[in-house]
Amino acid sequence: MTNFKAILASHANQVENALIELLNDHTLEYETTRPEKLMLAMRHSSLDGGKRLRPFLVMESARLFGIEPAQSVWAGCALELIHCYSLAHDDLPAMDDDDLRRGRPTTHIAYGEDTAILAGDALLTLAFDVLARDAVHINPAIRIELVRLYARNAGLGGMVGGQMLDLEAEKKPHINEQEILTLQAMKTGALIRCACETGAVLGGASKDQREALLHFGAAVGQAFQLADDILDETATAEAMGKQTGKDADRGKGTLVSLYGLEAAQTRANELLEEAIAALQPFGDDASVLIDAARFTVERES
Amino acid sequence: MTNFKAILASHANQVENALIELLNDHTLEYETTRPEKLMLAMRHSSLDGGKRLRPFLVMESARLFGIEPAQSVWAGCALELIHCYSLAHDDLPAMDDDDLRRGRPTTHIAYGEDTAILAGDALLTLAFDVLARDAVHINPAIRIELVRLYARNAGLGGMVGGQMLDLEAEKKPHINEQEILTLQAMKTGALIRCACETGAVLGGASKDQREALLHFGAAVGQAFQLADDILDETATAEAMGKQTGKDADRGKGTLVSLYGLEAAQTRANELLEEAIAALQPFGDDASVLIDAARFTVERES
Numbered sequence: 001m002t003n004f005k006a007i008l009a010s011h012a013n014q015v016e017n018a019l020i021e022l023l024n025d026h027t028l029e030y031e032t033t034r035p036e037k038l039m040l041a042m043r044h045s046s047l048d049g050g051k052r053l054r055p056f057l058v059m060e061s062a063r064l065f066g067i068e069p070a071q072s073v074w075a076g077c078a079l080e081l082i083h084c085y086s087l088a089h090d091d092l093p094a095m096d097d098d099d100l101r102r103g104r105p106t107t108h109i110a111y112g113e114d115t116a117i118l119a120g121d122a123l124l125t126l127a128f129d130v131l132a133r134d135a136v137h138i139n140p141a142i143r144i145e146l147v148r149l150y151a152r153n154a155g156l157g158g159m160v161g162g163q164m165l166d167l168e169a170e171k172k173p174h175i176n177e178q179e180i181l182t183l184q185a186m187k188t189g190a191l192i193r194c195a196c197e198t199g200a201v202l203g204g205a206s207k208d209q210r211e212a213l214l215h216f217g218a219a220v221g222q223a224f225q226l227a228d229d230i231l232d233e234t235a236t237a238e239a240m241g242k243q244t245g246k247d248a249d250r251g252k253g254t255l256v257s258l259y260g261l262e263a264a265q266t267r268a269n270e271l272l273e274e275a276i277a278a279l280q281p282f283g284d285d286a287s288v289l290i291d292a293a294r295f296t297v298e299r300e301s
Numbered sequence: 302m303t304n305f306k307a308i309l310a311s312h313a314n315q316v317e318n319a320l321i322e323l324l325n326d327h328t329l330e331y332e333t334t335r336p337e338k339l340m341l342a343m344r345h346s347s348l349d350g351g352k353r354l355r356p357f358l359v360m361e362s363a364r365l366f367g368i369e370p371a372q373s374v375w376a377g378c379a380l381e382l383i384h385c386y387s388l389a390h391d392d393l394p395a396m397d398d399d400d401l402r403r404g405r406p407t408t409h410i411a412y413g414e415d416t417a418i419l420a421g422d423a424l425l426t427l428a429f430d431v432l433a434r435d436a437v438h439i440n441p442a443i444r445i446e447l448v449r450l451y452a453r454n455a456g457l458g459g460m461v462g463g464q465m466l467d468l469e470a471e472k473k474p475h476i477n478e479q480e481i482l483t484l485q486a487m488k489t490g491a492l493i494r495c496a497c498e499t500g501a502v503l504g505g506a507s508k509d510q511r512e513a514l515l516h517f518g519a520a521v522g523q524a525f526q527l528a529d530d531i532l533d534e535t536a537t538a539e540a541m542g543k544q545t546g547k548d549a550d551r552g553k554g555t556l557v558s559l560y561g562l563e564a565a566q567t568r569a570n571e572l573l574e575e576a577i578a579a580l581q582p583f584g585d586d587a588s589v590l591i592d593a594a595r596f597t598v599e600r601e602s
Contacts, residue, residue: 030450030491031458032483038457038465089422094414113395117418118465121390121425125456128429132449140442147448148433149331155426156339157332164339164419182333190331 004291011059012052014069018077019046022126041111041119046084049102054079057195060289061213064282065203075146075198078130082154083191085123088116090163137202145201153194162187175253189221212278219275224296226268229254230261235300268297305592312360313353315370319378320347323427342412342420347385350403355380358496361590362514365583366504376447376499379431383455384492386424389417391464438503446502454495463488476554490522513579520576525597527569530555531562536601573598
């Protein structure tokens with residue numbers, strides 16, 4: 001294995017610093033004031049959190065084309081802001097009604113439902129503010145392509161649509177394999193694919209290279225979700241920093257409930273092989289991304 | 302008066318058709334499916350609604366520079382989508398808890414709170430998808446400038462920040478004039494200013510022209526809000542299509558409660574004069590915009 005964990009931690013640290021810079025109290029042009037409670041809730045929703053897998057995938061896929069992490073971290077941050085807003089909204093009482101996330105109170109528990117809704121709205125909006133900045137890429141055509149990509153992957157036909165399908169699925173007596181795959185490809189898969197494609201866009205990849213990264217992202221996304229569902233059944237709440245076993249309690253259909261644990265693990269490994277194969281055109285340069293794919297399947301939290 | 306009302310209605314019709322096109326059931330690239338319930342809620346939140354004042358301001362300010370409404374309608378739609386998402390979220394039980402909007406049930410009453418949250422999220426995201434499209438402007442540098450503008454005016458230092466200040470203000474025993482002005486400039490003023498500035502950006506305006514339109518937008522925004530507060534005290538629920546007198550019932554500080562009705566009306570007229578003066582550099586070309594400013598002050602609903 002490469003020094004993957006060190007790179008993951010280093011990128012996460014860069015992302016954290018960039019997010020701290022974005023969410024400080026200094027007003028920018030067009031801002032009279034940054035309301036204190038809103039800023040606290042936005043920081044609560046986005047700082048000090050998670051493995052930063054999506055920005056990592058942005059930064060490592062961009063590095064295949066010689067783009068330095070110091071630059072790609074901004075597009076990575078924009079994607080992470082979208083991910084964080086979605087968590088703040090998904091945790092709301094009217095949605096998944098979760099009190100705990102990453103071992104801490106969720107945003108609405110800490111700051112109230114109204115503020116959590118607004119903090120999510122503001123994080124999503126900030127993501128596009130970030131994408132509009134020169135720091136993302138000097139070429140406006142590339143920045144606007146990322147806006148298009150992020151909006152489509154995060155929106156009605158992507159992440160938000162997937163969350164809608166998920167809420168609907170909970171109310172159904174039965175959900176079949178194809179429905180689960182579509183739902184998951186949208187709800188969690190879209191942003192992971194988008195992360196990998198971002199590297200291709202930032203790096204001016206060829207059509208084939210972009211396809212390869214999209215293929216990789218799709219396989220990793222599916223494997224990541226399978227691993228999540230497996231962990232939801234097998235891991236402790238302590239290890240995960242959030243409630244586990246919730247899906248089963250809700251009678252929520254997952255591929256684990258459909259395939260069984262063992263077959264789900266086998267399928268996750270197949271997807272891992274698929275992800276690795278997709279990166280063959282990049283040779284040894286892709287070794288960190290390959291380790292990342294391995295990590296998503298083999299992680300214990 | 303120019304044939305202002307006819308132009309307002311014609312633009313509103315173009316906006317409606319563009320929104321219908323954006324919110325149909327046909328999937329685009331990157332979309333596997335558009336979840337039915339989400340689409341219904343998004344249409345409910347955005348179609349058949351309101352005067353479309355913000356797109357109107359986009360379209361008429363762009364026309365000062367020879368940009369046809371058939372083109373500027375797309376940037377106008379993007380802004381309207383942001384406005385509509387904010388209404389769906391502001392109406393939620395955790396926020397203003399409104400059951401009625403434009404004489405119809407609010408989105409969460411019609412489709413449930415979870416779907417209303419997601420519909421709002423998806424409308425906001427779609428706004429940026431629209432801004433990324435060639436139809437907005439052939440030059441990507443102009444499109445990305447609009448992304449930056451919309452994100453800053455809609456986000457933590459703009460509309461969302463203003464809504465946060467508004468929620469905070471309701472809990473305070475007293476709010477002073479400057480606090481009300483800041484809150485309103487952010488909550489409602491920002492998108493109105495943004496609409497006028499959009500025309501300048503689409504049209505490649507000079508710095509002075511852009512400043513003039515920003516000045517106009519700021520004055521119209523303030524006048525619009527004053528008129529709203531006056532109507533909240535004087536109009537019937539029937540005329541407004543929503544509950545009135547709610548601000549007073551909540552003990553919410555508005556400029557009307559601070560100045561009194563008569564002085565508020567005088568101030569609105571002063572702002573109208575300021576708005577008209579700002580457009581002097583454009584001569585007769587600005588007559589429709591001037592009528593629009595007059596309308597925002599003199600409207601009865």
